[in-house]
Amino acid sequence: AQTVTQSQPEMSVQEAxxxxxxxxxxxxxxxxxxxxxxxxPSRQMILVIRQEAYKQQNATENRFSVNFQKAAxxxxxxxxDSQLGDTAMYFCAFMKSWDQxxxxxxxxGTELSVKP
Amino acid sequence: DGGITQSPKYLFRKxxxxxxxxxxxxLNHDAMYWYRQDPGQGLRLIYYSQIVxxxxxxxxxxxxxxxxxxxxxxxxxxxxxxxxxTAFYLCASRGSYLTGNTIYFGEGSWLTVV
Numbered sequence: 001a002q003t004v005t006q007s008q009p010e011m012s013v014q015e016a017x018x019x020x021x022x023x024x025x026x027x028x029x030x031x032x033x034x035x036x037x038x039x040x041p042s043r044q045m046i047l048v049i050r051q052e053a054y055k056q057q058n059a060t061e062n063r064f065s066v067n068f069q070k071a072a073x074x075x076x077x078x079x080x081d082s083q084l085g086d087t088a089m090y091f092c093a094f095m096k097s098w099d100q101x102x103x104x105x106x107x108x109g110t111e112l113s114v115k116p
Numbered sequence: 117d118g119g120i121t122q123s124p125k126y127l128f129r130k131x132x133x134x135x136x137x138x139x140x141x142x143l144n145h146d147a148m149y150w151y152r153q154d155p156g157q158g159l160r161l162i163y164y165s166q167i168v169x170x171x172x173x174x175x176x177x178x179x180x181x182x183x184x185x186x187x188x189x190x191x192x193x194x195x196x197x198x199x200x201x202t203a204f205y206l207c208a209s210r211g212s213y214l215t216g217n218t219i220y221f222g223e224g225s226w227l228t229v230v
Contacts, residue, residue: 045224095217101147102164102217104219106158108156108157
């Protein structure tokens with residue numbers, strides 16, 4: 001069975017600085033998807049970034065980028081120029097290829113606080 | 117606007133009652149999901165449906181039931197058999213391969229047992 005581990009329950013960063021959130025996963029699959037979701041105090045789950053395992057290039061979305069190390073089964077999220085609105089719970093998630101039901105498996109989350 | 121609508125936002129259940137959470141999507145997605153979130157934990161899958169009139173149990177299906185009579189709708193019933201139903205419930209749907217199979221979420225529903 002697949003598992004997702006986020007080893008940092010809480011992190012904090014000063015506004016405008018850079019922070020990296022860690023995520024490791026365990027799978028025997030060769031084709032899969034990885035995601036980072038943000039959950040602000042409103043509790044809505046918002047997609048931050050996604051990565052297809054067959055792509056070697058790391059995904060980037062504005063201030064958010066990932067460091068995807070397939071052999072090490074690591075998928076960290078880097079937030080540059082942190083803003084107060086980035087304060088939220090961040091979840092790393094794994095999904096098998098689409099024909100396996102598309103079920104997301106979530107880590108326990110990292111609570112990020114951005115301080116002014 | 118396209119999206120996923122969950123209702124009600126807040127729901128209170130008395131002991132022994134069944135309650136139903138609504139989930140509607142206008143994204144034309146085939147697959148839909150129900151997740152449960154407890155404090156300090158990640159999301160856990162209750163049920164999912166890949167196509168109309170078909171659904172499968174997730175990791176914590178006991179005490180829950182679903183139906184999928186229409187593509188747009190995937191209601192979740194929390195039955196009296198669910199012993200600890202107080203939680204935050206999230207409905208989701210999945211886009212196609214062309215959109216990276218991304219799963220999009222509704223705004224969630226809080227269920228409290230009183």
